[in-house]
Amino acid sequence: MKRLRNIENSVIPAVFFAVLLIIWQLSVDMGVIRRFVLPSPMDIGSTLIEILPNMYNHIFVTLIEAFSGFFISILLALVLAILMDSVKLVKKAIYPILVVSQTVPLIVLAPLFVMWFGFGMLPKIIVVVLVCFFPILVSLLDGLSSVDKDIINLLKSMKASSLQIFRLVKFPAAMVSFFSGLRIAATYSIMGAVIGEWLGGRAGLGIYMTRVRNSYAYDKTFAVVVVIIALSMLVFYLVKLTQRLVMPWSIEAERNRR
Amino acid sequence: MTTYRSNHEIKLELKQIYKTFEDTPVLEGISLQLKNKEFVSILGPSGSGKSTIFNIVSGLLKPDSGEVIIEGESYTGKTGRVSYMYQKDLLLPWCRVIDNASLPLIIKGMKKQQARETVSPFFSVFGLEGFEYKYPFQLSGGMRQRAALLRTYMFSKDIMLLDEPFGGLDAITRAKMHQWLLGVLQQLEASVLFITHDIEEAIYLSDRIYIISERPAAVYKEIVINLERPRGRALLTSKEFMDLKAEILSLL
């Protein structure tokens, strides 16, 4: 039964997606939509194959920015979450500021970073951190505070220290929630780097994209979008794979709960 | 206090425990005793304050007045002496069964490998052989409770508090667990204080039963169960058992 449902879960969206692509392809081929407004999937595919070799360097730069920002976010979130969870005053003081900070539009901030930090990788990494940091922090905090009170009491009855309770129970218990935050942040990380690159620089998918868009090469623009989607999916599954390796019980437990 | 120290028979004594939560009196003068290797049940309706008694015995809560005495020493409000098991198994889902059972030893400062070696001989006693390296989600409800009891036992081998440990199990599994528990306890040197609201369970397992009233709880009646051990399923339909059940029912 379960296996059947899994197949169903992957087949239905795949078929639906294929149907959408076919409709798209036919609409362009039959002239319902004009080719220079919206290139067809096959146009995009062949363009992608053609320009991919030129993009390797850009992909590499974007990945470096995304990964650096992602890991800095993880470190920052870990430190802050532990601090906020153990000292309630810190949580009360910082949490509202963090929420407000999330409402400041990045598009406004990003040009400032370029002014302050130049056209190198740093301003892009900062944008990635701004995008990724918050979901990771929130998921960690949620995880840390969602631990069953009874299990903490049980450990207290065994005379466990606060540090032991944190290490043995709270932190591991927060991992499932932490990883769901990581998955979201991982997908955002590529997008964050691309947004950062729009403002200028030497290399990166965002820069490549601005270039091809300025020359009205829409098929190339779409090809870059495909690459961005592929990279985002890639990091998403990398995080999922890591979760499976680090905590095999969590995937199984999630599946059993369904 | 010296009188208790000389009397090695008494492991645990509660003297006139009072506890009030925000204007609601919950415990009103609970006094009881647990002797060495005895199985004593606290039987009372839900919400009467049974778990509160255990929270006080384990030291998690301080009573408003009264004393907890363990082997002649005052342990009022002190944690870390008795082991405590809840109705929920509270196994850590990210730890294998053997590491769950090792948890108390890890807390006491033992290294992981040594803790594993210390607990592993008990897996056969507790009917958990072959489950050492499974994760809790791979176990049935009954097996999880076994693992939880093993962990409880690893913390304190002489005094165990069991708070409705089989309350979440279906009737058939629970009957099996009763048989299992009697078998396990025969091989251990443990005194057990057991909470339940199930009359048959209390009679079947116990040497003595304290019946407590509705909130605010006080000990209403103490009943000695003089049924022969080892006990088997046939006992459940015997006349002595029925008489005891009728007697307790008339009290509630």
Ligand SMILES: Nc1ncnc2c1ncn2[C@@H]1O[C@H](COP(=O)(O)OP(=O)(O)O)[C@@H](O)[C@H]1O
């Ligand atoms: N920490 C607490 N704060 C306030 N009220 C509590 C607390 N713990 C228990 N109570 C109340 O005390 C009463 C007895 O609870 P409990 O000891 O859990 O009962 P039992 O285990 O017999 O079902 C209940 O009415 C419960 O709401």
Ligand SMILES: [Mg+2]
């Ligand atoms: Mg209770």
